Amino acid sequence: MLEVRGLAKSFGPAALFEAVDLDVAAGELVAIVGESGSGKSTLLNIVAGLDRPDRGTVRLDGAALPYGDDDALALWRRAHVGFVFQAFHLLPYLTVAENVALPLALNGVESSQRLERARAALQSVELVAHADRKPGTLSGGEAQRVAIARALVxxxxxxxxxxxxxNLDEGHAGQVLECLRAEVKRTGAAALVVTHSALAAAACDRRLRLAGRHLAPA
Structure with a gap:
C-alpha cells in the first residue's frame, strides 16, 4: 500500500539518509528505530507530505505524493493520513467525542454524522463511556487511545x-500498543511507527533501523 523508492534528504552538505526503500502492506505495522538524529522523524515527515525529499518518490495505493503543490498535499493528508504523536494534542475545551470528530469536520462530514462516527471509533478503543468527558479527566493511556481513535475515525x-x-509508563504503553495493533488490523491501514522503545518496536510486524544514512532490517 505504501511504497517508498530511492528517498534521499540532506541538510546543507550533510546527507541525513539516501536511497531509502520501504514497503508497508495494508494492516501491517512497521517500526523504524535508530539513534537520535538519524533522521527517523524527518523520514516520517516526508512520508506524511510535511517535508520534501531531495530525491525519490512516495506512493500510496499507487498514487505519488504531489510534493510540488502545497494545497494538494494538504488535501491529500486530510483525506489519507492519520497521525499519532508522543504528545496527545487533544483540545482541552472539547469533549473526548468532539476531539475524535475533528478529522471528520475537516473532511466535510455532516455534523449529524460526526459524533455518531466518533462514538463508534471510541467504542473500538473501549472508551465510549468517556465520550462526554473532557481530556483533562483522562489518564495518559486513555488520552493516547483517544488519539488513536481520532487518527483512524x-x-x-x-x-x-x-x-x-x-509519555507513558510501561503498563499504559502496553495497553496503547495492543490497541494500536488491533485497530490497524481492523481498519487495514498501513502503519509506520517511529520509536526508541523496544516495547513499541516489538509490538510491530517488522522492525527497520535507520543508521549510516540507510534503512535496513533491525
Missing part, C-alpha cells in the same frame, strides 16, 4: 505514529 489509508508511547 476518517478511515485513513496510512497511519503514522511518532513515539506513540513516549
Amino acid at each position: 476518517h478511515a485513513p489509508r496510512l497511519l503514522l505514529a511518532d513515539e506513540p508511547t513516549g
Whole structure:
C-alpha cells in the first residue's frame, strides 16, 4: 500500500539518509528505530507530505505524493493520513467525542454524522463511556487511545505514529500498543511507527533501523 523508492534528504552538505526503500502492506505495522538524529522523524515527515525529499518518490495505493503543490498535499493528508504523536494534542475545551470528530469536520462530514462516527471509533478503543468527558479527566493511556481513535475515525489509508508511547509508563504503553495493533488490523491501514522503545518496536510486524544514512532490517 505504501511504497517508498530511492528517498534521499540532506541538510546543507550533510546527507541525513539516501536511497531509502520501504514497503508497508495494508494492516501491517512497521517500526523504524535508530539513534537520535538519524533522521527517523524527518523520514516520517516526508512520508506524511510535511517535508520534501531531495530525491525519490512516495506512493500510496499507487498514487505519488504531489510534493510540488502545497494545497494538494494538504488535501491529500486530510483525506489519507492519520497521525499519532508522543504528545496527545487533544483540545482541552472539547469533549473526548468532539476531539475524535475533528478529522471528520475537516473532511466535510455532516455534523449529524460526526459524533455518531466518533462514538463508534471510541467504542473500538473501549472508551465510549468517556465520550462526554473532557481530556483533562483522562489518564495518559486513555488520552493516547483517544488519539488513536481520532487518527483512524476518517478511515485513513496510512497511519503514522511518532513515539506513540513516549509519555507513558510501561503498563499504559502496553495497553496503547495492543490497541494500536488491533485497530490497524481492523481498519487495514498501513502503519509506520517511529520509536526508541523496544516495547513499541516489538509490538510491530517488522522492525527497520535507520543508521549510516540507510534503512535496513533491525
